[in-house]
Amino acid sequence: MRAVRATGNTLLLDPESPEPAPATGEAVIRPLLVGLSAADLPGGVAGSWIAGRECAGVVESLHPAMPAAETARWKGRRVAVSPDVACGACDECRAGLATHCRGRVTIGTPQRDGCLAERTAVPLTCLHAVPDHVTDEQAVLAVPVAAAMHAARVALVHTGAFVTVLGDSLGAILVAQALRRTQPALRLLGSDPTRLAIAERLGIRHRPLHEAGRRRDQALVVECTGTPAGLATALHLLRPRGRLVLTSPTSGDLAPAVRDEIDIACARSAPIHEALAALARGDIDTTGLITRRVRLDAAVPAIAAVPLEMKVVVQVS
Numbered sequence: 676m677r678a679v680r681a682t683g684n685t686l687l688l689d690p691e692s693p694e695p696a697p698a699t700g701e702a703v704i705r706p707l708l709v710g711l712s713a714a715d716l717p718g719g720v721a722g723s724w725i726a727g728r729e730c731a732g733v734v735e736s737l738h739p740a741m742p743a744a745e746t747a748r749w750k751g752r753r754v755a756v757s758p759d760v761a762c763g764a765c766d767e768c769r770a771g772l773a774t775h776c777r778g779r780v781t782i783g784t785p786q787r788d789g790c791l792a793e794r795t796a797v798p799l800t801c802l803h804a805v806p807d808h809v810t811d812e813q814a815v816l817a818v819p820v821a822a823a824m825h826a827a828r829v830a831l832v833h834t835g836a837f838v839t840v841l842g843d844s845l846g847a848i849l850v851a852q853a854l855r856r857t858q859p860a861l862r863l864l865g866s867d868p869t870r871l872a873i874a875e876r877l878g879i880r881h882r883p884l885h886e887a888g889r890r891r892d893q894a895l896v897v898e899c900t901g902t903p904a905g906l907a908t909a910l911h912l913l914r915p916r917g918r919l920v921l922t923s924p925t926s927g928d929l930a931p932a933v934r935d936e937i938d939i940a941c942a943r944s945a946p947i948h949e950a951l952a953a954l955a956r957g958d959i960d961t962t963g964l965i966t967r968r969v970r971l972d973a974a975v976p977a978i979a980a981v982p983l984e985m986k987v988v989v990q991v992s
């Protein structure tokens with residue numbers, strides 16, 4: 676079968692990748708759409724693995740030892756895949772915090788093959804049935820939607836406060852959508868006119884970053900750029916004792932945060948079933964967020980375009 680394989684700093688389309696062999700408790704799925712993210716960019720890590728972390732697909736088969744009822748429940752179902760495989764046994768898993776499992780393995784990394792392949796084996800615990808009226812194009816965005824909803828959940832400021840979402844990435848636009856129901860004074864600050872036009876079409880209040888001013892009057896800033904400059908800007912925008920939510924790894928000078936007693940919270944990821952439910956309810960509008968769609972044969976060069984596009988999706992089958 677065909678698969679996109681990462682080896683160190685190289686990605687290539689392997690036309691003869693071995694078929695997946697599901698272990699006990701696993702299913703073989705046929706990916707339909709796979710969303711590319713910065714995590715798919717090769718980073719020089721040792722090993723060889725199939726890339727691809729964000730996937731909507733169809734369950735093709737289950738391990739032969741699976742109970743018949745489970746097989747009947749899943750076979751042929753449309754699913755979204757959670758990229759984090761939790762152990763289910765550690766203290767964090769038992770406490771309901773599987774996203775912080777101490778033995779967590781992530782698919783599409785050297786730890787475990789991902790979804791940029793014609794077939795892949797995934798633990799049943801990672802599969803979430805896609806509601807009938809949620810499209811494949813919506814379901815493939817379940818991972819970033821779940822992350823955005825989690826960022827909105829940790830925001831914790833009173834309704835009506837001045838709120839800024841910093842950045843014009845897919846994540847920033849999803850965070851703005853997740854927050855705006857409770858935060859009517861929300862604005863998104865970005866730099867790319869094309870991306871701001873997408874925000875405009877989705878009804879998100881926005882301004883170019885250079886026009887924002889720095890009055891230190893924001894009660895909440897959700898920092899979605901993941902850059903030291905973004906962190907510095909966020910700390911210039913926040914009022915004393917304001918709240919800063921970080922959504923991606925970053926570095927920078929935290930001295931202003933100490934001076935102003937900024938309350939810092941972090942949000943990384945969340946279970947995707949909540950995202951699928953929100954998409955089914957229409958709470959999050961994903962119209963226009965997929966800006967490029969390619970076939971599996973063109974996935975390798977498309978991965979290089981990930982930083983330039985709102986969202987690149989690979990149509991696998």
Ligand SMILES: [Zn+2]
Pocket residue numbers: 761762763764765766767768769773775776777778779
């Ligand atoms: Zn665990």
